[in-house]
Amino acid sequence: MLHKTFGHTTFSVSALGFGAGHLGDDVLTDQEAHDLLERALGLGITFFDTARSYGRSEQRLGAFLPPHRDDVVLSTKVGTGVPDQPDWSAAAVRLGVEESLRTLRTDVIDVVFLHSCPLAILEKGEAIDALLACVDAGKIRVAGYSGDNEALAWAAASNAFGALQTSVNIADQNSLHEILPDAAHRGIGVVAKRPLANAPWRYAERPTGTYGETYWDRINQMGLEPQADDWPGTAVRFSAFAPGVSTMVMGTSNAAHLEEAAAAVARGPLPETELHRWEKAFTRHAQEWAGED
Template sequence: MEKRKYGNTGMNVSVLGFGGSEIGFQDATVETVDKLLGSALDAGLNVIDTAECYKISEELIGKTVSKRRDDYYLFTKCGHSSGYELPDWDPKLLEMSIDRSLKRLQTDYVDVIHLHSCSEELLRKGEVIEVLQRAKEQGKTRFIGYSGDHKAALYAVQSGAFDSLETSVSIADQEAIELTIPEAARRGMGVVIKRPIANAAWRTGQKPESAYHHVYWDRLQELRYDFLEGDLKNSVGIALRFTLSIPGVHTAIVGTANPSRWLENAKLTDQGPLPKEQFDAIRSRWKETAAADWVGKG
């Protein structure tokens, strides 16, 4: 699998990473996750991304692949109370959450800790950033980052405090292509993309049951990309390759609890970037159609 230099961090990351939300929220078994992550690592994946609020995701990762810790870069996020009787973003909460994540993941350090969709207002106060900086100084994380979208993400990038940006980009979510990613690239930040296939919101041909996917479904109804009318595997491939064709993007995380699904997605990336004509057509369609309020949706 292709590897890309992750900004100025010195890490060379696989273009496809594993997103840990599904295994957590779907209460996947240890046996399933062991097979899923084991086969992914064997296939060349070296980025695993999770968060403290993805239910049992961190525990599952720790129980299954902590013994292979040298084989992958480990990213997690902090910010939500998730069991603690403290308000979200409280500095003490962040410190406790980071220590708990390390325990759950069965590791002494992670490669990146991202602040999880913190508001611009809180970023400007600086206390949440200071907590991550201390964690870096203490060796609990090698690098620190911000995970989010829109103006808060732009402030985070421009602040100069972070090594990494995790943001949403897909055929249905293209604000960051001009708003934040070019500036992150100029500053030598690593860029990891979440929701790179827009949750495949079109896959059944019907509006998804989960309200979490409705924004992308509604946008795609207006965008009307012709390739979404064909074979699902082909359309997912085009969507994923579009995201990975964006200058400044280093890795895209895709979540699944199905071991074979991840391997299928990995094979799609082997086709490389989209042809320029196809990439430009998707960008043109977005620019013609997107409303002013179609901002990044983390």
């Protein structure tokens, strides 16, 4: 597994990271979740991304990770859903971090992201100050922002954050040109979320009402078929080697898909000609296709 340095930190992160959104689903038993995490470690994955709001994800990571804690870089996301606290208040951020520390069974979390908070909340400053106070208190190592578009641009320019997480995939490329290379150049660690564009090739028909519907539409309009690899290989290699990206957090509940992705990373970046086909097809729609949260 290829590893990269995460921004200006000393963290070494695997180019293929584990997005633990699906880990919180009840479709997985605790044993299946444990086995999936064990397989991820076995493949050399060292970056694990979860969130307070991902069902039982933090709990399952907390059950699995303690013996491996020194070998992995762990991120979570906070800001909302704390009982009796307004979302994005200082207390919601601080108590969210404390609850994550307990649930993940760790003394310190490597990266904590404000989870998709709107631009107006960032500008207000309260949530950022609360997150930075957690860094000062030694509860987290790096303060991060996770989101897209104007809020992402603001976060990148603010100098408040050492990490950014945003959508980067074959059907979501705007931040790649406008924000990420410069952010990475300034030492910000960059996490690509939704790196497979939610695997739209799975659906022969438009998956109406599902989370990946927009990306399915985009891929349809782009009208390309992969030429240098299969669909998952193309999607993985596009995101994992995108300029400025430190790690991409693939979501899966299926160990075989994780193995396929690790093998795709080992094949290296897409050939330039293939990359340009996907960039050109996206560029035709860049004005109308915003980053998907």
